[in-house]
Amino acid sequence: MNIHDAMTLLKEKGYKTTGKRKEILDYFSHADGYRTAKDLIQFMEKSYEGISFDTIYRNLHLFCDMGILEATELKGEKHFRIACSHHHHHHFICSDCGKTKEINLCPMDELEGALPNYIIEDHKFEIYGVCPNCRNT
Amino acid sequence: MNIHDAMTLLKEKGYKTTGKRKEILDYFSHADGYRTAKDLIQFMEKSYEGISFDTIYRNLHLFCDMGILEATELKGEKHFRIACSHHHHHHFICSDCGKTKEINLCPMDELEGALPNYIIEDHKFEIYGVCPNCRNT
DNA sequence: TTTGTAAATAGGAATGATTCCGATTATGAA
DNA sequence: TTCATAATCGGAATCATTCCTATTTACAAA
Structure with a gap:
């Protein structure tokens, strides 16, 4: 937006x-x-x-x-x-600069029916580390 | 342990x-x-x-x-x-009681080579909601 | 353009989790 | 049993965040 x-x-x-x-x-x-x-x-x-x-x-x-x-x-x-409103995705987050990179893989897609009787309200998938730019500084 | x-x-x-x-x-x-x-x-x-x-x-x-x-x-x-030291896995976490359920799926397994030049230090995959027990109370 | 009113803001106090610190106590090796 | 060091207590300090009240501002209507 x-x-x-x-x-x-x-x-x-x-x-x-x-x-x-x-x-x-x-x-x-x-x-x-x-x-x-x-x-x-x-x-x-x-x-x-x-x-x-x-x-x-x-x-x-x-x-x-x-x-x-x-x-x-x-x-x-x-x-x-x-907010990334165009489509659901997750992020790599750089611990140095805070910049993010989209990860177009959602683990929830593969958990269909894996949690019967559970109410799933939310999930979080984040990858932490150092981005290429901060790595070379 | x-x-x-x-x-x-x-x-x-x-x-x-x-x-x-x-x-x-x-x-x-x-x-x-x-x-x-x-x-x-x-x-x-x-x-x-x-x-x-x-x-x-x-x-x-x-x-x-x-x-x-x-x-x-x-x-x-x-x-x-x-700590769950026997093998790497993630958790469903109940917002009501805090109890967890093992999720034996790690999204990182499928991200081989998806982040070239990035240093990956950690990741988090958690599912939040209500467990079957709390749901019926 | 002026006015009225509800929304927005400043400034500072309050809160809640967590950390820090100096004095005291307890563990475990000799 | 003694002693050095780790562990603990009690309370103050810190840090992010929230709350509160008086004041200011945006903007709709006149």
């Missing part, structure tokens, strides 16, 4: 399109990987001195609830990235 | 075999699933009134480092269980 579509979606749902929200979406649309609340606030402070954590977290949660961002827990800290 | 082997391993590595450590291992060997530090301290307080979080966390980390326990992050809180 691009920034414009996201802002339109916000407006449709009755949320306001503030400059901070645009900037947050701009940040994540260029990030190409997972970022923390702290990463984000450090970026935002350049344009909005005095921005509060409340604003950061409130909007991160709003965007997650709307499906604009997606989150995962890494090293005891929540990390966020632009 | 059973309690006795774990205590022997502790001794071999120069750690002391205290009553609290035996009790912690006893707790996890009967838990059959993931438990938090708080779950553990609540259990320990029955036998050791006044036991501190320092002792809980210090030993949880020690046991993880030694491969006696393994940890995962669920709902923003670390969860621990007895």
